[in-house]
Amino acid sequence: MIQLLTTILLFIILYIFYNVYRSQISGSTSKINLPPGSFGWPFIGESLALLRAGWDGVPERFVHERIEKHGSPLVFKTSLLGDHVAVLCGPAGNKFLFGNENKLVAAWWPLPVRKLFGRCLITIRGDEAKWMRKMLLSYLGPDAFASHYAATMDVVTRRHIELHWRGMEEVNVYQTVKVYAFELACRLFLSLEDPNHIAKLGLLFNIFLKGIVELPIDIPGTRFYSSKRAAAAIRTELTTVIKARRVELEEGKASSSQDLLSHMLSSSDENGKYLTEMEIANNILLLLFAGHDTSTVTITLVMKGLSEHPSVYDKVLKEQLEISKAKEVGELLKWEDIQKMRYTWTVVCEFMRQNPPVTGAFREALVDIEYAGYTIPKGWKLYWSASLAHKDEANFEDVTRFDPSRFEGAGPAPFTYVPFGGGPRMCLGKEFSRLEVLAFLHNIVTSFRWDLLIPDEKIEYDPMATPANGLPIRLYPHKPIYGKL
Numbered sequence: 001m002i003q004l005l006t007t008i009l010l011f012i013i014l015y016i017f018y019n020v021y022r023s024q025i026s027g028s029t030s031k032i033n034l035p036p037g038s039f040g041w042p043f044i045g046e047s048l049a050l051l052r053a054g055w056d057g058v059p060e061r062f063v064h065e066r067i068e069k070h071g072s073p074l075v076f077k078t079s080l081l082g083d084h085v086a087v088l089c090g091p092a093g094n095k096f097l098f099g100n101e102n103k104l105v106a107a108w109w110p111l112p113v114r115k116l117f118g119r120c121l122i123t124i125r126g127d128e129a130k131w132m133r134k135m136l137l138s139y140l141g142p143d144a145f146a147s148h149y150a151a152t153m154d155v156v157t158r159r160h161i162e163l164h165w166r167g168m169e170e171v172n173v174y175q176t177v178k179v180y181a182f183e184l185a186c187r188l189f190l191s192l193e194d195p196n197h198i199a200k201l202g203l204l205f206n207i208f209l210k211g212i213v214e215l216p217i218d219i220p221g222t223r224f225y226s227s228k229r230a231a232a233a234i235r236t237e238l239t240t241v242i243k244a245r246r247v248e249l250e251e252g253k254a255s256s257s258q259d260l261l262s263h264m265l266s267s268s269d270e271n272g273k274y275l276t277e278m279e280i281a282n283n284i285l286l287l288l289f290a291g292h293d294t295s296t297v298t299i300t301l302v303m304k305g306l307s308e309h310p311s312v313y314d315k316v317l318k319e320q321l322e323i324s325k326a327k328e329v330g331e332l333l334k335w336e337d338i339q340k341m342r343y344t345w346t347v348v349c350e351f352m353r354q355n356p357p358v359t360g361a362f363r364e365a366l367v368d369i370e371y372a373g374y375t376i377p378k379g380w381k382l383y384w385s386a387s388l389a390h391k392d393e394a395n396f397e398d399v400t401r402f403d404p405s406r407f408e409g410a411g412p413a414p415f416t417y418v419p420f421g422g423g424p425r426m427c428l429g430k431e432f433s434r435l436e437v438l439a440f441l442h443n444i445v446t447s448f449r450w451d452l453l454i455p456d457e458k459i460e461y462d463p464m465a466t467p468a469n470g471l472p473i474r475l476y477p478h479k480p481i482y483g484k485l
């Protein structure tokens with residue numbers, strides 16, 4: 001009851017602030033040729049319509065309806081959670097935003113995200129962000145990461161499957177893969193091995209995740225409040241791990257290439273400045289977040305799709321068995337094996353086209369921007385949409401048909417397929433997730449076939465694409481296969 005009253009009170013205060021803000025904005029923009037569109041309701045703007053489209057499993061509906069209503073296929077204006085937003089549509093919009101990072105636009109995330117993550121890669125801009133990306137990429141990028149960590153991923157994946165899948169008749173894919181992805185990230189970023197420690201962090205992490213897409217109301221009882229406290233508890237845990245590692249590095253008991261944590265502790269910028277413990281903890285929090293939910297969603301949707309397309313499952317199994325058969329008993333996956341998984345990767349790409357795990361992201365206008373004959377004022381937010389580009393007949397012929405061959409040869413036209421974004425803010429974990437998803441699929445497909453317990457289970461975007469019931473399945477183990485443990 002108290003929570004309800006405080007929420008209502010907060011809405012009233014926000015409403016008053018919003019109207020003052022709106023009158024200032026409309027005063028200053030009244031002579032500007034703004035894109036067509038509507039700001040919707042006070043403060044919440046058109047947020048509910050955007051959320052509803054996601055809950056109904058069709059996030060692109062929000063954009064389609066507005067393109068149709070306002071008659072502008074390239075850009076429209078809206079208001080989301082108190083911010084004026086210009087939505088740039090299709091490949092032209094993606095190209096514009098990805099190509100103008102740090103010139104006309106800069107990365108921007110909604111308030112709850114900024115408050116929860118603190119100072120880290122996604123909340124800083126300019127040269128500082130460039131250095132941080134470069135530093136993180138020298139661990140996570142294709143050269144360093146993929147070539148060194150295929151075997152480690154395979155070890156963690158095999159152990160996970162033995163513990164959580166083997167001997168089970170039924171499994172909830174989303175819940176179980178989430179445990180896997182978190183464990184893998186803890187292992188590769190922090191060298192954490194103790195299952196109890198990982199489980200403790202995992203519990204805190206799940207509370208933390210619930211506040212990321214909430215109103216940032218910091219009052220006991222709200223999800224945001226619990227999330228902020230969980231983030232603080234995770235930071236305290238991480239700081240203990242960071243301090244211990246610092247000592248190990250000083251005493252020569254750990255190496256600078258051991259994992260992401262050692263890499264961060266040992267990297268300095270051109271002025272010899274190192275990250276503070278808080279900055280390291282914030283970036284690890286970010287990477288644990290960015291790196292485990294996205295991959296969980298991708299693996300879950302691929303497993304759903306493979307069960308719905310048995311002939312595709314058979315082709316994937318054939319490719320993976322060829323890799324297994326060429327190996328000694330118990331031999332782990334190598335980088336070269338991952339490179340051979342070409343068909344499997346086209347299948348993953350096609351599932352990510354149909355249901356992009358991340359539907360889009362924001363930027364902020366650094367100056368007044370002229371776009372498609374309209375002016376987008378400085379300070380406005382801009383949004384690009386992966387689901388819109390992926391599900392447009394203009395970009396993909398027979399758009400609803402599942403067809404992995406779209407990703408053979410040169411693949412889709414530039415800026416039409418953007419599950420990882422693009423430009424200087426493109427996903428840092430693209431290589432990590434490719435390796436993770438492929439190592440998992442290799443092990444699961446060569447171990448089991450499966451049936452969906454809820455056929456046609458609805459996909460909801462909240463905000464990431466997730467089957468409404470987490471995808472419960474029934475498992476049918478294969479006979480032991482040569483080359484596996």
Ligand code: HEM
Binds near residue numbers: 287418420
């Ligand atoms: C299938 C899995 C994944 C998908 C679909 C995905 C998607 C994305 C997208 C669309 C963006 C760009 C957001 C923007 O334009 O602002 C992004 C950014 C980012 N991703 Fe991923 N991601 C995935 C996995 C990962 C993993 C495994 C990691 C970490 C190991 C990661 C770390 C990041 C980081 C740190 C950023 C922010 C980059 C920056 O702002 O400079 N992602 N991701």
